[in-house]
Amino acid sequence: MPAHVTPSLPERIATILAALIALAVAAPVISIIMLAIAPADELWPHLIAYVLPQAFRDTALLLIGVGVVALIAGAGTAWLVSLHDFHGRALMLWLLPLPLAIPTYLAAYVYVDLFEPLGLVHTLLMQWLPAADAVELLPRMRSLPGAVGIIGLVLYPYVYLSARTMFQLQSAEFTEAARVLGASRWTVFRRVSLPMARPALAVGLALVSLETLNDIGASEYLGVRTLTVAIFTTWLNRGSLSGAAQLSVFMLVIVALLIVIERRGRRDAEMSSESPRLTPRTPLHGWGNALALIGCGVPVLLGFALPLSYLARQSFRRGLFTQGDAMLWRDAWHSFLFAAIATIVALLLGLIVLLAQRWRRTAWTTLSASVAQTGYALPGLVLALGLLTPVLAIDGALNTIAAWLGRASPGLVMVGSGAAVVIAYVIRFLAVPTGFIKAGFDRIPVDYDDSARSVGASRLRTLRRVQLPLLRPALLGAVIVVFVDCLKELPATLLLRPLNVDTLATSIYQYASRGSFEDGAAAALLIVAASIPPVVWLTRFADMPRGPD
Amino acid sequence: MSPSRTLAASLFLLAATASAFAADEVNVYTYRETKLMQPLFDAFSKASGIKVNVISASSGLEQRIKAEGANSPADVLLTVDIGRIDDAVQAGISQPLKSDVLEKAVPAQYRDPAGHWAGISMRARVFYVSKERVKQDAITYDELADPKWKGKICIRSGQHIYNNALFAAYVAKHGEAKAEEWLKGLKANLAQKPSGGDRETARDVAAGKCDIGIGNTYYWALMNDKDADKKPWADATRVVLPTFVGGGTHVNLSGVLLTKHAPNKANGIKLIEWLAGDTAQQIYADANYEYPVKAGIAINPTIASFGKLNPDPLSIAQIAASRKAASALVDKVGFDN
Structure with a gap:
């Protein structure tokens, strides 16, 4: 569209809203930067000499390792279910995203308990071997490789869900052309499907990396000293909030750089097709079917079924449900409420930000879209700390206005109502819908918009009739991820929730910090249970309608 | 009511209950x-x-x-x-x-x-020792750096608040230079990289990975009294109330x-x-x-049953004042690496 055309009303509104959303997301980041400005002179020589080398090494190895595991499990399974038909595919469709419902720290506890000496696996091995020999066979869970495996296996669904969108939208002509030219199925995957899925894989991998950086519980427990662990040590043991803020900003800059580099590299790789005809799914039989089932089954088994059955066993052994814990259901309701509201809001805001950019690609809208995604780059607790100041400034202002009007003080409205928790979720997870929808938009040629416009369709009508239907897989993927992420979010919920309000995640945490996380198994099961209906329901709609051929 | 209305109403209720003090x-x-x-x-x-x-x-x-x-x-x-x-x-x-x-x-x-x-x-920070392999009854914190325990000690992260306070007490008593030597000695005696929680140290002792685990008193009591799954870990260990040389238990x-x-x-x-x-x-x-x-x-x-607790006389303020130094030393000797 030529630049001199006057923007329409929806375009203007979207631009303004996008800027406001970016501003809201930037607020906690700015308040962390303000904290970081205070001097922490003696700290940095110490960090550089003793902390950062190890922290960088552990962080880099953890991120690379987790990325590789998530990529293999996530992209591999997405390719299998998106482009193939096999017996058991329908079941796999809704099982594959579910490891998302297992919080990383909980997975760490479960794996350590199962595989460490005296655990279930050791006990089984001792049926055939002397105890000492059996110990030798056990994998060392509390180690960097252990952390890579455990975290990778519960986080791969981020890659799976974003890659699935992409594989489905891939136009048939490329793959068919490659097949006609004599390429094997594997070559097509490696040389055509995978490169075309790169934007989506990048989104999924970015989410996996940032979620890994957010983790503190699993890393500390498994003995991995990441940058995030260093931030918390600096804050809590060194009593240096400013030092911790400086480290956080430092980490934010690295994350931003990585994202910029990745985008640069991707610029040349974008392809979209003129043809809307989607790749038909290849039916698999016999061995092919068996291999596909195993390929999908292993990640589901390790990332979901194993931790789930462990939690179920603990719940029954400990009589957690029969004891009847009324609080549990109240906690579940809070979790659901916060997560549902935050998901709806995040999805709307993500769509607005990207529409503003799609409709009018200006420096402002592009900046807004980038800023809107920064919330995810801060660890949850740092984000929550950063949110305290702006959110409570609003509360302070409300109280001042009330006093000025001669009304009684309303108290802390934002924090007291739980709005602060929802705001934290939205800011933290906005990168998910933004990333997913962006990847979805990238697959829709701008020509479509222009053709719709040229026959007189308005912006909003084009959105409703053309874009939203094509974005459906991306939107549904985002809903699953955000909703489940909110359900298991811990650090921001802990710090920002109102008095007397617990969620399932904070309830599990309370048991875990007493050293008996098994007593929180019932709450953990409820997180999983709450995640299943949206996943099942949404996967029913997640298959793109086959193309109009 | 539409779903969004229900949600809005619920949030409002939540707000009402939370602020109605x-x-x-x-x-x-x-x-x-x-x-x-x-x-x-x-x-x-x-x-x-x-x-x-x-x-x-x-x-x-x-x-x-x-x-x-x-x-x-x-x-x-x-x-x-x-x-x-x-x-x-x-x-x-x-x-x-x-x-x-x-x-x-x-x-x-x-x-x-x-x-x-x-x-x-x-709560006291104490030793869970192997019933089978450790016969010694009185063990000091200072002794943790003694090479005789080489490869025999398990502990969680040196930056965990409980260890931070224990190490801070050592710094407050002996100064940073001696504390650094002590931490180096302790680090050299560890059977594995610091990880897990206090419960896992008891488990590691029970499994024979190490002979002495460092943990808080109540974790052991909870394993012993309240958790049938963990009872074997408590059974394989006994709690020793350690002391600082010339002082009491932290x-x-x-x-x-x-x-x-x-x-x-x-x-x-x-x-x-x-x-x-x-x-x-x-x-x-x-x-x-x-x-x-x-x-x-x-x-x-x-x-x-652990015996009579003789708390160390060091004041809490003195320990708190040494927290930063203790944390810095843990980094310096690469305790958690």
Whole structure:
């Protein structure tokens, strides 16, 4: 569209809203930067000499390792279910995203308990071997490789869900052309499907990396000293909030750089097709079917079924449900409420930000879209700390206005109502819908918009009739991820929730910090249970309608 | 009603219940999990008619109270270690409390001379040793650096608040140079990279990975009394109350303080004084397996079976002042690497 055309009303509104959303997301980041400005002179020589080398090494190895595991499990399974038909595919469709419902720290506890000496696996091995020999066979869970495996296996669904969108939208002509030219199925995957899925894989991998950086519980427990662990040590043991803020900003800059580099590299790789005809799914039989089932089954088994059955066993052994814990259901309701509201809001805001950019690609809208995604780059607790100041400034202002009007003080409205928790979720997870929808938009040629416009369709009508239907897989993927992420979010919920309000995640945490996380198994099961209906329901709609051929 | 309406209405209800504070209430921010504190709060409410509203978190409560400022609903802050008490006082969110009840109940060593905080229960940081492989009865903290324990010690991260306080006590006693030597020696004796929690150290000892695990008293008692799955770990170990050479056993405090802008100040004081009273102290001893700070309260039999506790005389303020140095030393000797 030529630049001199006057923007329409929806375009203007979207631009303004996008800027406001970016501003809201930037607020906690700015308040962390303000904290970081205070001097922490003696700290940095110490960090550089003793902390950062190890922290960088552990962080880099953890991120690379987790990325590789998530990529293999996530992209591999997405390719299998998106482009193939096999017996058991329908079941796999809704099982594959579910490891998302297992919080990383909980997975760490479960794996350590199962595989460490005296655990279930050791006990089984001792049926055939002397105890000492059996110990030798056990994998060392509390180690960097252990952390890579455990975290990778519960986080791969981020890659799976974003890659699935992409594989489905891939136009048939490329793959068919490659097949006609004599390429094997594997070559097509490696040389055509995978490169075309790169934007989506990048989104999924970015989410996996940032979620890994957010983790503190699993890393500390498994003995991995990441940058995030260093931030918390600096804050809590060194009593240096400013030092911790400086480290956080430092980490934010690295994350931003990585994202910029990745985008640069991707610029040349974008392809979209003129043809809307989607790749038909290849039916698999016999061995092919068996291999596909195993390929999908292993990640589901390790990332979901194993931790789930462990939690179920603990719940029954400990009589957690029969004891009847009324609080549990109240906690579940809070979790659901916060997560549902935050998901709806995040999805709307993500769509607005990207529409503003799609409709009018200006420096402002592009900046807004980038800023809107920064919330995810801060660890949850740092984000929550950063949110305290702006959110409570609003509360302070409300109280001042009330006093000025001669009304009684309303108290802390934002924090007291739980709005602060929802705001934290939205800011933290906005990168998910933004990333997913962006990847979805990238697959829709701008020509479509222009053709719709040229026959007189308005912006909003084009959105409703053309874009939203094509974005459906991306939107549904985002809903699953955000909703489940909110359900298991811990650090921001802990710090920002109102008095007397617990969620399932904070309830599990309370048991875990007493050293008996098994007593929180019932709450953990409820997180999983709450995640299943949206996943099942949404996967029913997640298959793109086959193309109009 | 449409789903969005229902959600909006529910959120409003949530807001209404959260902000409808009646007169006879007290608001507690706690680092000690609500589930563990609930029996105490219930007993307090029953005795006083005052409703207790609670929020618990693992870190950052001082920052929240500070940001809430004069509007903060917080009356009382409860912590599980001396580090957080120190942070709270440094953040300027406490107010001094002059109370005869507290002065009578809590020994001077365990409260702030200016009245900004008081300890209400204690736990000792002790050794879980292998029944089979360790015959020695008296073991000192200093001895952990002795090469005779090479490859025989298990411990969680040196930066964990409980270890941070233990190491800070060593720094306060012997200075940084000696503490560095000691930490190096201890590091050299570790059977594995520091990881897991206190429970895992007991498990590692039981599994034969190491002979001495370092952990808090109540974790062992919980494994022994309350968790059939973990009972074998407790059974394979015994608890030794270690001492510093020429000193006593390192204890850490659960502390309490009255916030600067406490809106229900009178109720806050009532709760704090009640926590130092006989009923609450007995609950701390029995339900939480901690040492009561008040003299004359019966210690739980499992905890008592460890032997008579002789707490180290070092003041809490001295330990708190050495926390940073201890944390820096842990980095310097690469304790967690």
